Amino acid sequence: MPHARKVEQRRFEQRQLEVAQEAAGTAAMTRSAYFEAVAARQLTGYFEQVREAAELSRDLAQRMAEAGNAPRLAHMREQAFYAEMTAQLARSRHRAIAAREQLVRMLGLTSVQGTLQLPERLPELPTTPAEAHDAEQTAMDRRLDVLAAARASEAFARSLGLTRATRFVDVLGAGYVNESESREERTDGYEVHLSIPVFDFGDARLARARAGYEQTLARTADIAVKARSQVRETYSAYRTAFDLARHYRDEVVPLRKRISEEALLRYNGMLIGPFELLADAREQVGAVNAAIEAQRDFWLAESDPRTAMTIGPPRWHRRLPANARVRPSHRRRRTLTD
Amino acid sequence: MSNRRRFLANAGAVVLGTAAVSRSAMAALPDAVARTGADTQPPSAPPAGQHYTPVVTLNGWTAPFRMTDGIKEFHLVAEPVVREFAPGMTARLWGYNGQSPGPTIEAVEGDRVRIFVTNRLPEHTSVHWHGLLLPSGMDGVAGLTQPHIPAGRTFVYEFELTRPGTFMYHPHSDEMVQLAMGMMGLFVVHPRNPRHHPADRDYALLLASYDIEPGSHTPRVSTMLDFNLWSWNSRVFPGIDHLVARIGERVRMGNLSMTNHPMHLHGHVFEVTCTDGGWVPKSARWPEVTVDIGVGQMRAIEFDAVAGDWAFHCHKSHHTMNAMGHGIANLVGVDQKDIARRIQKLIPDYMAMGSRGMAEMGEMQMPLPDNTLPMMTGTGPFGALEMGGMFSVLKVRDEQRPGDYTDPGWYRHPPGSLAREWDGELPAPARAAGATPETATVDVRKPGAHDHH
Ligand SMILES: [Cu+2]
Numbered sequence: 001m002p003h004a005r006k007v008e009q010r011r012f013e014q015r016q017l018e019v020a021q022e023a024a025g026t027a028a029m030t031r032s033a034y035f036e037a038v039a040a041r042q043l044t045g046y047f048e049q050v051r052e053a054a055e056l057s058r059d060l061a062q063r064m065a066e067a068g069n070a071p072r073l074a075h076m077r078e079q080a081f082y083a084e085m086t087a088q089l090a091r092s093r094h095r096a097i098a099a100r101e102q103l104v105r106m107l108g109l110t111s112v113q114g115t116l117q118l119p120e121r122l123p124e125l126p127t128t129p130a131e132a133h134d135a136e137q138t139a140m141d142r143r144l145d146v147l148a149a150a151r152a153s154e155a156f157a158r159s160l161g162l163t164r165a166t167r168f169v170d171v172l173g174a175g176y177v178n179e180s181e182s183r184e185e186r187t188d189g190y191e192v193h194l195s196i197p198v199f200d201f202g203d204a205r206l207a208r209a210r211a212g213y214e215q216t217l218a219r220t221a222d223i224a225v226k227a228r229s230q231v232r233e234t235y236s237a238y239r240t241a242f243d244l245a246r247h248y249r250d251e252v253v254p255l256r257k258r259i260s261e262e263a264l265l266r267y268n269g270m271l272i273g274p275f276e277l278l279a280d281a282r283e284q285v286g287a288v289n290a291a292i293e294a295q296r297d298f299w300l301a302e303s304d305p306r307t308a309m310t311i312g313p314p315r316w317h318r319r320l321p322a323n324a325r326v327r328p329s330h331r332r333r334r335t336l337t338d
Numbered sequence: 339m340s341n342r343r344r345f346l347a348n349a350g351a352v353v354l355g356t357a358a359v360s361r362s363a364m365a366a367l368p369d370a371v372a373r374t375g376a377d378t379q380p381p382s383a384p385p386a387g388q389h390y391t392p393v394v395t396l397n398g399w400t401a402p403f404r405m406t407d408g409i410k411e412f413h414l415v416a417e418p419v420v421r422e423f424a425p426g427m428t429a430r431l432w433g434y435n436g437q438s439p440g441p442t443i444e445a446v447e448g449d450r451v452r453i454f455v456t457n458r459l460p461e462h463t464s465v466h467w468h469g470l471l472l473p474s475g476m477d478g479v480a481g482l483t484q485p486h487i488p489a490g491r492t493f494v495y496e497f498e499l500t501r502p503g504t505f506m507y508h509p510h511s512d513e514m515v516q517l518a519m520g521m522m523g524l525f526v527v528h529p530r531n532p533r534h535h536p537a538d539r540d541y542a543l544l545l546a547s548y549d550i551e552p553g554s555h556t557p558r559v560s561t562m563l564d565f566n567l568w569s570w571n572s573r574v575f576p577g578i579d580h581l582v583a584r585i586g587e588r589v590r591m592g593n594l595s596m597t598n599h600p601m602h603l604h605g606h607v608f609e610v611t612c613t614d615g616g617w618v619p620k621s622a623r624w625p626e627v628t629v630d631i632g633v634g635q636m637r638a639i640e641f642d643a644v645a646g647d648w649a650f651h652c653h654k655s656h657h658t659m660n661a662m663g664h665g666i667a668n669l670v671g672v673d674q675k676d677i678a679r680r681i682q683k684l685i686p687d688y689m690a691m692g693s694r695g696m697a698e699m700g701e702m703q704m705p706l707p708d709n710t711l712p713m714m715t716g717t718g719p720f721g722a723l724e725m726g727g728m729f730s731v732l733k734v735r736d737e738q739r740p741g742d743y744t745d746p747g748w749y750r751h752p753p754g755s756l757a758r759e760w761d762g763e764l765p766a767p768a769r770a771a772g773a774t775p776e777t778a779t780v781d782v783r784k785p786g787a788h789d790h791h
Contacts, residue, residue: 049684056681063672070667262553264687266663268704270696270713271552273666274674274681274688281684 007159014155017148024144024311030106032300033099038122039296040092040099046289047092051085053282057275058082122295125249129242130305132235136228138309140172140194145312149223150196153216157199160209165197171221172228194224230313234304241294241301248291256287367454367492368404370415372436376422378579380743381540386410388446390528393542393590394743396581396730397573398524401441403451409496410451412443414465416487416509416521417458423567424577424660427711429548430555431520431572432459438572439544440507440523447502447530453495455487459516462486465495466510467525468592469614469636472497480511487511502529503612504590504636506544518559520572522546522594535611537588537640538740541581543570545631545652545728547595552661553707562596566661568652568727574660575729576716580745581650583643584738592636599657599728602628603641605648606732612638628653643734647718647749652728660726662713669693700724719748 061078064070100118109116140146170193196217201210263280266272304314373379379399381392386405393400403410419433434440445451457463464487466478476497480486487493505525509516524542529535546569549561570578581589588611593599609623614636631637651658669692678690691698700714700722716723723729735746 052680053684056677056684059677060667060669060672060674063674063677064667064669067671069670069672260685262707264685265705265707265710266552267691268689269552269661269706269710270666270691270699271661271663271707271710273663273692274669274690275667277685277688278681285684 007155011155014148014152017144017151021144021312024307026106028303028307028314030103031303033103033106035122035296035299037096037099037103038118039292040096041118042121042292043289044089044092044096046285046292047085047089049285050282051082051089053278053285054078054082054085057278060274060278122292122299125242125245125295125298129239132239132305135231135235135305135309136192139227139231140192140224142310143227143308143312144310146194146220146224146227149216149220150194153196153213153220156216157197157213160206160213162199162201162206162213164200166200167198168195169198169217170194171196171217172224192228194220196220226313227308230308231305234301234308234314238298238301238305241298245291245294245298248287248294252287253291256284260284367456368411368413369402370413370435370456371402371441372415373399373441374420374436376437376573376577378743382444384444384446387449388530388532390444390446390532391537391540392444393442393524393526393540395439395442395524396541396543396571397577397579398437398439398542398571399441401435401443403445406452408450410445410449411454412451413454413456414440414507414523415456415458416463416465418460419520421520421572422577423569423572423574424711427577427709428555429520429550429557429572431557432516433520433572434523438520438522439546440521442524442526442542443507444526444528445499446528447499449499449527451497451499454492455495456492457487457489459489462488462511463509463516463521464493464511465507467495467497467505467507468634469503469505470497470525470527471500478507478510499527501616502527502534503614503616504542504592504638506592506594506636508594515559517546517594518548518557518561520546520548520557524590524592526590535588535617535640538585539581539583540588540590542590543592545570545591545593545595545599546572547597548572550661552710555709564664565596568595568599568657568659570728570730574711574727575658575725576723578728578730580730581732582738582743582746583732583734584736584740584742585643587643587732588638588640590636590638591631593631593633596633597654598630598632600628600630600653601637601639601651601728602653603639603648603650603732605644605646606641608639608641610637611640612636643732645734645736645749646751648732648734650730650732651725656727658725658727658729660711660713660715667692670695697722697724 058075058078058081061070061075065072065075100116104116107116172192172194199213201207201213260280263272263277267274267277307314376397378394378397381394382400382402383392384390385402387410401412401414403412405411414434416432416434417436419431419436419438420428421431421433421438422428429438431438443451443453453465455463455465462480464478464480464484467476475483476495477483478495484493503526505527506522507525508522522544524544526542547565548557548567548569549565550557550567552566567574573579581587589603590612591601604627607625607627608629609618609625610629611618611623614634626639629637629639656662656664669690672693674690674693678688681688681690689704696714699712700716706712711726714722714724714726716725716729733746733749735749738746
């Protein structure tokens with residue numbers, strides 16, 4: 001193959017990698033949009049329940065006021081809370097529609113009703129989380145931007161007419177040029193390496209070209225180091241999201257359920273009244289809501305390690321910060337007779 | 339100062355009569371008899387000394403004593419106890435000799451008593467002999483008249499019972515906490531002359547209040563007003579035994595709760611014959627049906643028992659309730675059937691309550707938090723009693739044998755002496771001028787026709 005064609009071939013390959021990266025990004029964003037849409041719909045159900053509980057308190061307070069058992073003020077307080085919950089439900093419903101439309105756009109659908117059928121709920125968590133094992137090495141072997149950098153480096157060498165690779169160097173090792181194949185031993189028991197060919201530049205006239213080649217090696221090393229860091233971070237995010245989702249499912253929600261059971265026993269004994277019981281029901285629904293959010297966050301994070309291992313930086317992360325989420329207040333409310 | 343030197347310093351108080359007891363003297367202590375059950379023990383006739391009509395401590399007992407050189411020796415052990423308030427509920431209290439209240443101490447006017455007090459509490463204590471006239475150094479006010487009794491130590495008190503009456507004992511050392519934990523007992527001094535204020539039956543009870551959160555066992559010692567259990571001898575209805583009588587009756591009551599209790603006896607007129615200060619001269623008594631007992635006071639009431647089943651209770655109506663919510667919404671007259679159906683979608687086991695009043699609490703058996711008594715409960719021969727706390731029944735029978743304290747069962751009312759439902763013609767009821775019955779919120783229904791859904 002003529003030299004120029006080879007260079008062209010390399011450039012084409014590099015472009016191909018970039019396209020793959022973009023496609024993978026789009027796929028991941030679509031995937032995120034899907035989980036956001038399902039979760040937003042599920043969360044609307046939560047706001048409906050909270051609004052329902054507020055409505056019941058409002059209605060009960062109204063009846064009490066009509067019967068002369070409570071002041072108008074008590075009724076108005078319940079009415080105000082109910083009104084606030086109604087507003088929150090409206091926002092929640094819009095968020096569900098917006099999330100769904102986002103998905104429609106990502107999928108490029110034209111007729112929404114006929115084609116997009118969202119499930120009732122998010123998929124269950126896997127029984128066990130994926131392990132990190134060879135994640136970083138996998139990234140070195142398969143991640144597109146790493147491979148692209150390595151190939152760019154190789155393409156540069158070939159463009160200089162260099163063909164004879166004398167040895168390979170691990171760009172992740174310190175002092176990589178001279179220390180050649182010595183591999184960094186890692187304390188946690190596995191090692192990660194990324195080998196790049198070293199060419200014999202021989203002639204002193206190629207010294208400047210050699211510096212250029214070393215620059216490409218440095219760039220490859222930089223991309224590789226960042227890739228490894230991203231793999232570690234996305235795995236941590238994945239694992240934390242898994243642990244949190246499981247924590248909400250196995251600890252928080254069952255505990256809230258038991259608290260509600262105790263609250264009902266107290267109601268039975270006329271130790272608390274229906275308003276306190278309804279406030280508790282809202283809090284229980286709140287725990288279920290938090291569990292749904294944690295489950296959604298898991299599925300949003302679920303594919304990130306794989307992306308970071310095989311494609312490139314998961315730059316499509318665009319999740320809301322936690323404090324930006326709107327939740328109805330679960331403040332303990334004074335009883336009517338206070 | 340080392341413990342040893344402190345001990346010696348305390349020993350110097352022997353002259354005043356309060357002494358730390360040395361280990362060798364411990365060997366000579368009278369047995370500390372403990373009880374675990376909450377049954378009423380039959381009156382215990384004195385094994386030695388002058389005879390008297392012993393008291394019956396409701397759901398309690400009398401401390402045994404031994405005579406040593408003419409001195410009546412008792413041994414109180416202050417210690418943590420488990421007390422059943424009523425079947426289904428136990429409390430972790432502090433008390434004496436296995437129970438709260440501690441055993442009633444009974445002796446006779448003129449007796450010399452020696453009372454050993456062993457402290458098995460986690461903190462120091464002391465015993466104040468409430469109402470008794472004794473040397474100042476025997477008064478039991480820790481810090482003022484004696485050192486605190488440290489945990490693990492035994493002190494001895496010795497004094498002469500100069501006057502008869504109904505008294506109490508309780509700590510005067512971290513007093514608020516130790517009273518809130520149930521440390522108290524009755525101290526009855528019988529008159530030397532048995533013909534002075536004789537009674538055929540003599541019941542003794544101590545009023546106390548506790549705040550035990552539903553679902554828990556230990557009183558909240560920092561509660562000052564909002565107690566939820568109002569007890570006689572650390573028992574609440576339906577755990578308080580009935581008082582059984584034939585004729586003649588004396589009831590001695592002491593109040594170590596945090597509020598006054600207007601004690602009301604149905605079917606009788608009684609007189610207060612003894613107060614904290616002693617016997618009330620006949621000319622100074624007046625007939626009553628309710629006697630208010632203030633905090634720290636003692637009253638003995640006497641009456642001639644009249645046949646029947648008679649309620650005997652504190653007249654503060656929330657004192658005849660067990661634990662209840664005081665801040666809950668009043669739904670009386672509020673129709674919530676449709677709302678209840680909607681609530682059930684959120685809370686499946688929800689049941690509407692309170693629309694017709696709270697009587698359904700007394701009728702229904704609903705699951706409650708652990709270790710929690712229904713706020714109103716109990717069943718009599720005609721249905722739910724809807725009571726709790728400071729409530730019992732005085733059962734007077736003509737045929738009850740003297741000295742027989744067994745439950746005679748419910749009263750058999752003589753013909754024509756029992757209220758009954760009327761099914762004949764009714765004359766139009768007279769109403770106050772201009773009054774119209776209010777029907778808007780009162781939904782009249784036949785009993786049993788209601789549903790709870
Ligand atoms: Cu009372």
